Amino acid sequence: EIVLTQSPGTLSLSPGERATLSCRASQSLSSTYLAWYQQKPGQAPRLLIYGASSRATDIPDRFSGSGSGTDFTLSISRLEPEDFAVYYCQQYGSSPPLTFGGGTKVEIK
Amino acid sequence: EVQLVESGGGLVKPGGSLRLSCAASGFTFSTYNMNWVRRAPGMGLEWVSSISTTSRYIYNADSVKGRFTISRDDAQKSLYLQMNSLRAEDTAVYYCARGVGLLPYFDYWGQGTLVTVSS
Numbered sequence A: 001e002i003v004l005t006q007s008p009g010t011l012s013l014s015p016g017e018r019a020t021l022s023c024r025a026s027q028s029l030s031s032t033y034l035a036w037y038q039q040k041p042g043q044a045p046r047l048l049i050y051g052a053s054s055r056a057t058d059i060p061d062r063f064s065g066s067g068s069g070t071d072f073t074l075s076i077s078r079l080e081p082e083d084f085a086v087y088y089c090q091q092y093g094s095s096p097p098l099t100f101g102g103g104t105k106v107e108i109k
Numbered sequence B: 001e002v003q004l005v006e007s008g009g010g011l012v013k014p015g016g017s018l019r020l021s022c023a024a025s026g027f028t029f030s031t032y033n034m035n036w037v038r039r040a041p042g043m044g045l046e047w048v049s050s051i052s053t054t055s056r057y058i059y060n061a062d063s064v065k066g067r068f069t070i071s072r073d074d075a076q077k078s079l080y081l082q083m084n085s086l087r088a089e090d091t092a093v094y095y096c097a098r099g100v101g102l103l104p105y106f107d108y109w110g111q112g113t114l115v116t117v118s119s
Helices: none
Strands: A004-007 A010-013 A019-025 A034-039 A044-050 A064-068 A070-076 A084-092 A105-109 B003-007 B008-012 B018-025 B033-039 B045-051 B058-060 B069-075 B080-081 B091-099 B105-109 B115-116
Touching: A004 A044, A004 A084, A010 A019, A019 A034, A019 A105, A034 A064, A034 B105, A044 A064, A044 B105, A070 A084, A084 B045, A084 B058, B003 B091, B018 B033, B018 B091, B018 B115, B033 B069, B033 B105, B045 B069, B045 B080, B045 B091, B058 B069
Parallel strands: A010 A105, B008 B115
Antiparallel strands: A004 A019, A019 A070, A034 A044, A034 A084, A064 A070, A084 A105, B003 B018, B018 B080, B033 B045, B033 B091, B045 B058, B069 B080, B091 B105, B091 B115
């Protein structure tokens, strides 16, 4: 099983600041099969990034993903009020189980 | 517009059973792999089960193997999760999610249905 470790657990930032979220895999991911999701309280998760760096439909370009192998990053260039949420990474494409990271909460400072 | 609407959640006693449903619309259901993902209170997301098109491939998390069964009805554009021998640790919001690829990422999600296992 591939274990994903997200850091930090909580990120306290102000609107307009840059957010950098990390996701580290316990073994190298084949073909950058990593996705990022955003979840707000009481809402369903929303796909942000797939293939480590491809933005999903209608996702603003302030969201960007990078990385390969075992180290991946989600960046939010300038935080908008609606970006304060919990973010999860997920690995896919290899043998089951599909796994998620434990999440990073981005909160208003 | 892609829509996924879950139903069937509720309160059930340990050892009991429940069947979740997910009604899909806005896309050609039969051509997509479908999935269940859950989020327990205060916890993160956990993949539960996946079913491919034509139901040829089915994958389950170890935590639910032998207890949960995923199925689909393409004519009804519906996904199901039969949950038996429920445990307190199965308490969670269960999401139906459309998958991209056989072992997929999830591009559309339903709003979820709450399952509470308690005596």
